[in-house]
Amino acid sequence: MNLSSELRLQAIIDGTRAGTWEWNVKTGEVIFNERWATMLGYTLEEIQPLSIETWNRACHPDDLKHSYALIDQHLNNQIPFYECLCRVRRKDGSWCWIQDRGMLVREPDGTPTDWMMGTHIDVSIEQESRQHLAHLAASVPGILFSFEMVSPVALRFTYVSERSYSYFGLDCKAIEKDPCLFFDAIHPLDSAAVQAAVRGCYTSLSEGACQFRMFVNGTERWFRAVACPIQDPLGKLIWHGMLTNIDDQKHLENTLAHLSITDELTGLFNRRYLTQSLNDAMALYQRYQTPFSLISLDIDHFKQINDSYGHLVGDRVLTKISELMKQRLRATDIVGRMGGEEFLVLLPNTLGEEARQVAENLRLAINQSEYLAEDNSPFAVSVSGGVLEMTETITSVEDLLRRSDRLLYEAKEGGRNRVLAEQTTAENQGLPTSFG
Numbered sequence: 001m002n003l004s005s006e007l008r009l010q011a012i013i014d015g016t017r018a019g020t021w022e023w024n025v026k027t028g029e030v031i032f033n034e035r036w037a038t039m040l041g042y043t044l045e046e047i048q049p050l051s052i053e054t055w056n057r058a059c060h061p062d063d064l065k066h067s068y069a070l071i072d073q074h075l076n077n078q079i080p081f082y083e084c085l086c087r088v089r090r091k092d093g094s095w096c097w098i099q100d101r102g103m104l105v106r107e108p109d110g111t112p113t114d115w116m117m118g119t120h121i122d123v124s125i126e127q128e129s130r131q132h133l134a135h136l137a138a139s140v141p142g143i144l145f146s147f148e149m150v151s152p153v154a155l156r157f158t159y160v161s162e163r164s165y166s167y168f169g170l171d172c173k174a175i176e177k178d179p180c181l182f183f184d185a186i187h188p189l190d191s192a193a194v195q196a197a198v199r200g201c202y203t204s205l206s207e208g209a210c211q212f213r214m215f216v217n218g219t220e221r222w223f224r225a226v227a228c229p230i231q232d233p234l235g236k237l238i239w240h241g242m243l244t245n246i247d248d249q250k251h252l253e254n255t256l257a258h259l260s261i262t263d264e265l266t267g268l269f270n271r272r273y274l275t276q277s278l279n280d281a282m283a284l285y286q287r288y289q290t291p292f293s294l295i296s297l298d299i300d301h302f303k304q305i306n307d308s309y310g311h312l313v314g315d316r317v318l319t320k321i322s323e324l325m326k327q328r329l330r331a332t333d334i335v336g337r338m339g340g341e342e343f344l345v346l347l348p349n350t351l352g353e354e355a356r357q358v359a360e361n362l363r364l365a366i367n368q369s370e371y372l373a374e375d376n377s378p379f380a381v382s383v384s385g386g387v388l389e390m391t392e393t394i395t396s397v398e399d400l401l402r403r404s405d406r407l408l409y410e411a412k413e414g415g416r417n418r419v420l421a422e423q424t425t426a427e428n429q430g431l432p433t434s435f436g
Helices: 005-016 034-039 052-058 061-075 124-139 164-168 172-177 188-204 247-260 271-288 302-309 311-328 352-368 397-413
Strands: 019-024 030-032 082-089 095-106 112-122 143-151 154-160 208-216 219-231 237-245 292-299 334-339 342-348 383-389 419-422 432-435
Touching: 005 112, 019 034, 019 052, 030 052, 034 112, 061 082, 061 095, 082 112, 095 124, 124 143, 143 188, 143 219, 154 172, 164 172, 164 208, 164 219, 188 208, 219 247, 271 292, 271 334, 271 342, 271 397, 292 302, 292 311, 292 352, 292 397, 302 311, 311 334, 311 342, 311 352, 342 352, 352 383, 352 419, 383 397, 397 419
Parallel strands: 383 419
Antiparallel strands: 019 030, 019 112, 082 095, 095 112, 143 154, 143 237, 208 219, 219 237, 292 342, 292 383, 334 342, 419 432
16 A cells, blocks of 8 residues: 555545644644644644633633643653543533643654654543443432453453442442452351352352341441343443442331230340240250250239239339349340230250249249339239250240140149249159249
């Protein structure tokens, strides 16, 4: 192809629709091509005479300052090329985005000249698209992100919106550069589930979602992430999604879950939770022989308390006894209100003798506490109870509760204010022993 270098260069410039500039860094002389002028809505004649001031007047002051800082770095050999994104005012007063690139011209032997040369390309459409995405990302109640995977464990974020910093204190660009910054901040108890969700995305090539906790400034916070794969024009799968904070949702879920297993008046566990706990304890016993014992307590003559002092005082008695039991039991013990004035205490990893002592201590604490009527006059409260250690002769939770009720009934019949424990020795199996 017998084309001159000048003709080939001009064809490249025309084909890329680039505005060209040449600048003498010592004299301020500049040379622009026609395309440079038309990008801004001018003809080349309209902007005569040309000098570096032509560019200085058109460029946004903030970007101009940044531009000269980068040029100084280039002239001082700190960076090999000059490149800067600038806002430039058009003839009609509007602003456009110009990608400004160039470098210092050197002689063949490397000697620097006084001239810098480069191109200006209008990138307003691309930049406006980025701005729209940034504004969208700033307006949605979450973090927008994109990622790609080359293996089930190799994930690379291609985009993370700036809200990541306000959500969990991590810079979006830092996450894009090193995804471990994000994954290392996930709660250790949730890390495996998140990794499983990522692997699921890779193997199924479908939408993935997961909930997890992260530590943010020492505080545990809940998030939900969902992502859907989309194939780009080159055939590569990119997952696009959003991460949102779900602290309020989790707080509501936890509150509802707590209410579903809690007695409203006393704050103890309710019958539903106690029954499930007994089923769990029995399953552990049947599989691993993990011991446990059960204490049942019932307030003596509670109807008389309500009739004599009123239901408000009766409620206070129930609440006070509940507090006394919570204060005197271990964190692993499960105490609840079965209904009315009856309470159950499940003692994990506890044999009968220890359970009998616990029950007796509870009885004494309740009996020795002071209870006040509406007029502040004191009255006494006592409880009766039964203690039962889990054995192989007990076949079900229903059987366990039935035996517990029998012991409680016998304690009531025996004079109240006492605890009966079922003997678990071979010769005395099933016989009650009285305390109190």
